Amino acid sequence: MADLVGVINTLLEELTKLPGIGPKSAERIAHFLLSGDRGNAVSLAVALRSVAEKVRPCRECFNLTEGEVCPVCSDPRRDPAVVCVVGTPRDLGSFERAGNFRGRYHVLGGRLAPLDGVGPERLTFSALAERVRKGGVREVILATSPTLEGDGTALFVFNLLSGSGVTVTRLARGLPSGSSLELANAQMLAEALDGRRAF
Ligand SMILES: [Zn+2]
Numbered sequence: 624m625a626d627l628v629g630v631i632n633t634l635l636e637e638l639t640k641l642p643g644i645g646p647k648s649a650e651r652i653a654h655f656l657l658s659g660d661r662g663n664a665v666s667l668a669v670a671l672r673s674v675a676e677k678v679r680p681c682r683e684c685f686n687l688t689e690g691e692v693c694p695v696c697s698d699p700r701r702d703p704a705v706v707c708v709v710g711t712p713r714d715l716g717s718f719e720r721a722g723n724f725r726g727r728y729h730v731l732g733g734r735l736a737p738l739d740g741v742g743p744e745r746l747t748f749s750a751l752a753e754r755v756r757k758g759g760v761r762e763v764i765l766a767t768s769p770t771l772e773g774d775g776t777a778l779f780v781f782n783l784l785s786g787s788g789v790t791v792t793r794l795a796r797g798l799p800s801g802s803s804l805e806l807a808n809a810q811m812l813a814e815a816l817d818g819r820r821a822f
Contacts, residue, residue: 685729685731695715706764712730722809748779762789763789763791795820
């Protein structure tokens with residue numbers, strides 16, 4: 624794409640900010656959007672604007688949602704006494720695809736990473752402690768990724784909740800250590816959840 628006009632340049636810059644998109648992929652996407660009628664580009668722009676404006680964290684669990692409360696928290700068939708603590712909404716999605724969990728979630732918003740400057744104040748620990756303090760929670764399942772940072776984050780939650788009276792469990796060690804939950808398949812996650820044990 625020689626002799627770029629400004630708006631195309633801006634588009635390429637924005638595209639290369641996306642995860643997994645390098646300059647070559649950005650050019651391919653830009654060519655696609657600019658070819659033929661511009662319907663695809665306009666639909667994409669509308670979809671992006673909609674998510675930017677409408678999607679926000681669930682008031683209860685910090686899952687991403689369009690309303691005040693996410694579909695899991697507003698489902699009366701989901702057991703509010705069992706709370707699965709995950710790092711990100713993507714991890715929550717992985718457990719939902721696994722399909723065997725009937726409790727609710729708490730999304731931390733990442734993992735503790737002191738070397739990257741991510742301390743406890745950046746995650747939703749205090750909201751979790753408050754949720755437990757209000758009562759009605761019987762078990763908290765720590766389902767952070769089986770990485771060094773994920774384990775550190777789980778330990779932080781365990782210490783945070785010690786003395787609260789809730790049972791704290793963690794996933795069975797069926798998951799490959801050092802991997803992220805995003806890479807685990809549905810069957811593995813379902814088994815890890817079923818085989819959970821005391822922290
Ligand atoms: Zn929710």
